[in-house]
Amino acid sequence: MLVELDRESSLPLYLQISNQIRERIHTGDLPAGTKLPPERRLAAMLGVNRTTIVTAYRELAADGLIEGHVGRGTVVADPDPDSSDAHGLHQIPWNQLFTSTTEVMNDPLIRDTTMISSRPDVISLATGIPSPELYPIELIRGLLDEALHHGGQALLQHCPTEGYEPLRSALGTWMAGEGRPVDPENVLVVAGSQQGLYLLARTLLDPGDLVVIESPTYLGALQVFRAAGARLLPIPVDSAGMRVGMLEDLLARRRPKLIYTLPSFQNPSGATLSLDRRRRLLDLAERYRVPVIEDDPYSVLRYEGPTLPTLYDLDSRGTVIYLSTLSKILFPGFRIGWVAGPNPVIKRLALMKQIVDLDTNPLAQWAVWALLDRGHLRTHVADLQSIYPYRRDLMLDALERHATGLLEWNRPPGGFYIWAKLLDGLRTRDLLPEAARYGVSVAPGESFHVDGEGDSTLRLNFTLPTTDEIEQAIYRLAASIDSLRSARGSGDMRALEAATPIV
């Protein structure tokens, strides 16, 4: 047996595993090139959770003792002659020094998807960014030139941690639409909404705190909450968004610290929370006094049907903290997002932001302010509202023609994503390498879930690929699913994996 576990020991299981394998590598018992069992199989063999094996292997990989290769599995690495030196002293054992919060952040599935998506021969449906050919580049070029001509010195210095005051004000007006503007004191400018989410987690979550999330949900949020040491309470999403009927029991029994929701054109599922559920969610949050984080990058990108009020709009008691970004309606490169919420929260987030990065690039803030103040952003969003639904419909049409019987999918009335499911129990993680071979990538739904659920789901982005690419990408995707089905017909892949020899 590779490893003997002592369940009475105070040493965590993953450490027992990594220590024993390390020992056997050092003694030469497991020479370079030896194949280690796949994570899933070793987990089954030892009767532990798969993440325990993942963690143990990651330890060993970080020490350079083992290596993972797609298609070859995990093998014992060649010893590095540089890692110890002639003086008998050792380099710093970095891996032993890293905090445990940073252990949770490396999703190999996403890393593989990102690598595949960046290949020039691959059409990426995995990425979630707006169409680059629609970026208003000449406008930005003119604005930056103007800014440096007139306000150069001030716009290259530090600016208040809370944000450039005119931008806070303009964002408050933008959020309100025709209504009463949100007070600038209730707005914090952040380096993308990812930073807003991070600051909220650091400010509101202690390790062990519970957070209600949607399942599936934005994977960047999962990473932030996990890094904060929070425990996650998933509530399933259906076509009308989070199943709010399941919320009260959780609120009453588990006393979560936060509710995190993407009510509009949710990432990844495209679902939108119905008005009735919005009201009930807010009622419950108020009754149990649990703050709601409303993550809302997409709601202005509605392509049909009536506009729904945001939770922040509906909230009259300061229960909702609102989060949005320019990354989905303009471009991500400026790293500008914002948080709106009660002033005590904004103040506390600003204290935290001060230690995280002091402030956000004032030149980029000025440019976004100018886009808002002069009405350019409104016009730009209107353009997107006419172009994106056309791409979505192209993709739906291509799915109809190529993927009927292979996939099920929805038809979102806004946002960036179509949510799909492989039929017949096929797994997206098995599809990814096959799809890569056919020149297309998708976002694996599993990464948007906790506890390895959703393994047959996938997210398809229709804003980044061009109209030509959309047809081609769906064709390739369908072909790769076909191919995966045939491969399974000639022998189950999981059976293959199980046939790897045990050492």
Place this chain on the structure above:
Amino acid sequence: MLVELDRESSLPLYLQISNQIRERIHTGDLPAGTKLPPERRLAAMLGVNRTTIVTAYRELAADGLIEGHVGRGTVVADPDPDSSDAHGLHQIPWNQLFTSTTEVMNDPLIRDTTMISSRPDVISLATGIPSPELYPIELIRGLLDEALHHGGQALLQHCPTEGYEPLRSALGTWMAGEGRPVDPENVLVVAGSQQGLYLLARTLLDPGDLVVIESPTYLGALQVFRAAGARLLPIPVDSAGMRVGMLEDLLARRRPKLIYTLPSFQNPSGATLSLDRRRRLLDLAERYRVPVIEDDPYSVLRYEGPTLPTLYDLDSRGTVIYLSTLSKILFPGFRIGWVAGPNPVIKRLALMKQIVDLDTNPLAQWAVWALLDRGHLRTHVADLQSIYPYRRDLMLDALERHATGLLEWNRPPGGFYIWAKLLDGLRTRDLLPEAARYGVSVAPGESFHVDGEGDSTLRLNFTLPTTDEIEQAIYRLAASIDSLRSARGSGDMRALEAATPIV
């Protein structure tokens, strides 16, 4: 009957109970002070398990609606008049929800100094930024225009979390000077060195870990380490930098996790670690295998004397993690800094950065790359090296003329700061309001120390004020110290302070 149960309902019994009691409290049906039935009795009355009642009461108690008192049983609580509104519902008690890490970050002394410094009638010697009239604005304007003209789409998208690859490479070359460039794999681009420091703290420090710091040291570092829950072990700084002779004892007895040092033209003291001490510091760090964070924003701003190698240059074993920024030699607004260190550390920091803010503005990264690649930064730094010592000497001369007998100060061979000390036991925190009245601000030394030391020290910046302002500022400062001394002559201020009645 207090409660009616519906046993067909999907709502758990305890929730039915707590909801109905809550409702009757809100409607005034059960006024404050009303005694509720003992748990055992209510359980018997309703025919439910006693734990159901315990759970229901606990819910209500957690909401502040009921209170348990030994000997008095359970009663309806007095409503808190501040936290309820006309609807009888309550707002979120934000202050109770914030994590303790965010408690440590608000230094009122620094807040006051910042506010005073931003007054238009005040000349700030408190701020630590480069001279705005030297910013190469037209150069930046041309570069951004060029960038958007040629590479607009790519430079407005996301970029790798580790940084824009050509910039990583250019920074590696910049650091090495004439020597062998640092491998780009060992460089991480961050949003200012403050973010680098933050990521390092999050990645390497668990609450309770010990960090060796210099006393005094950069206050942003103190905030970062405190927010990480670290305990700080200060070592005094003299004119040759950290007193390394005191280090070994700390390393051996206390086993710190990190050593944090600013070896060159230290902020705030201006002190520079001697070559001999650099070698000894590194020897000790290697021997005890404690990583060293070298924070080095200022070393290229040397105005006289021979250049010293950085700790990173001297280190042959990967013990040093190097941190620097463009904020002090270019301008702070682009928010570009970098970390150099062993690749496992860079990788781990990148994982952390991914959850903190995904990536850093690629357009700003491109502009900094162009400045480096085309030699502009080298020329710009040469300009600063001829202008700043002139300002320093002006300030030294003004101090000589106006502040002799009031202050002691040093003469730093580089950097941004003169470090000074009030004589006769005067305290900087008492001076600040007086100085503000005279129209000048300084950085209080106390904020750069732990445990309230250094209360008579102050930091004087000579790069931000113009040559005219320098003479004027020192004159005002001297006058305010004179005024403070006279005030003390007519009665000790601390005695006054102690006599203030507590209300």
